[in-house]
Amino acid sequence: MSDFKLEAVKCKQCGSGLVVEVNDNIVYCTSCGSGFEIINGEMTPIEINFASAAIREDGELIYKPFWLLKTNISILERKASGNFLKNIFGGSNDNTSGEIIFYIPAFYCSLEVMKNLATQFTIKNPVASPQKYNVKLTGFAYGKEDAKKLAEFILISMEAEKSDVMKNFNYKLDFTSLEIVGIPFYDKGNGQMKDALLGITV
Numbered sequence: 493m494s495d496f497k498l499e500a501v502k503c504k505q506c507g508s509g510l511v512v513e514v515n516d517n518i519v520y521c522t523s524c525g526s527g528f529e530i531i532n533g534e535m536t537p538i539e540i541n542f543a544s545a546a547i548r549e550d551g552e553l554i555y556k557p558f559w560l561l562k563t564n565i566s567i568l569e570r571k572a573s574g575n576f577l578k579n580i581f582g583g584s585n586d587n588t589s590g591e592i593i594f595y596i597p598a599f600y601c602s603l604e605v606m607k608n609l610a611t612q613f614t615i616k617n618p619v620a621s622p623q624k625y626n627v628k629l630t631g632f633a634y635g636k637e638d639a640k641k642l643a644e645f646i647l648i649s650m651e652a653e654k655s656d657v658m659k660n661f662n663y664k665l666d667f668t669s670l671e672i673v674g675i676p677f678y679d680k681g682n683g684q685m686k687d688a689l690l691g692i693t694v
């Protein structure tokens with residue numbers, strides 16, 4: 493059985509050896525900062541950047557991959573609803589379209605944790621200027637199509653806080669770009685970690 497053999501993968505850009513963990517379909521080259529999505533064995537370039545820590549804490553700093561989905565959303569029909577779009581579009585109820593950047597965890601976590609992180613990061617949009625770091629980024633569990641579905645799930649779940657809203661919420665969601673951003677977390681050593689931007693413990 494050779495199913496679990498790790499392949500020696502080389503960076504298409506600089507030729508450095510890359511460490512690919514089992515199930516990781518996205519790899520980051522720490523030598524040159526290139527990112528690749530492995531699709532049917534082919535390495536397709538994908539933008540990968542990192543956020544810098546804003547909060548100082550004890551514990552080892554580790555980076556977890558998030559999808560950054562830039563979207564254009566048009567609201568076609570909406571009745572009394574949650575505050576998500578109101579918050580994101582700047583407090584006006586009259587806005588019917590705008591840009592939203594969704595932050596969707598790309599690493600494995602429970603649905604509850606995913607929803608909490610995605611919602612708070614998406615509302616606060618805390619990564620102003622992502623940059624290249626020479627750090628390890630592994631543990632990708634969700635691909636592009638998963639990320640799109642999860643972004644839509646977050647949109648609907650936040651907008652439909654009040655249960656009577658769902659049937660009246662019609663929208664058009666266009667994805668303009670999908671990138672990866674490494675978000676710093678402090679490993680608290682007890683199975684918990686706390687993100688170094690918003691201070692959310694998961």
Ligand SMILES: [Zn+2]
Pocket residue numbers: 503504505506507508521522523524525526
């Ligand atoms: Zn490289």
